[in-house]
Amino acid sequence: MGTVIDELTTELQLLSLNQLQEFARIVQRVLMEKERAQRHTSETTTALQVRLVLEQQTSEIAKKLRPMVPAGVGLILIMSDYGSAGNTAYCATVERTDALRLLRELLERWGA
16 A cells, blocks of 8 residues: 555646647647638628527537436537538547547448
8 A cells, every 4th residue: 555645746737748648739729720710711691690699509419418328429410501612510528539430430331
């Protein structure tokens, strides 16, 4: 059995790791938003409004679905309007890298 100092040291190491992970998530979100803003610089006001409404609707649906998802199961919700100027919005309960991996595996299984 470890001493109090050993236990505190372990907790501090975990806390520091958690803080670093949260910081990494924040940096990733900032970079994603920057990339997203660059993609949409030529977007008209109407197109921006349509995209933001779709993103909001996707978020609202995902919030309603989340409580129904069993523990240990990830949820990825993708919504898209049609057309060449269509928008796609997604929400996920898994990390972005895991969502990408899962979607690639699904596409491979479908033969795409």
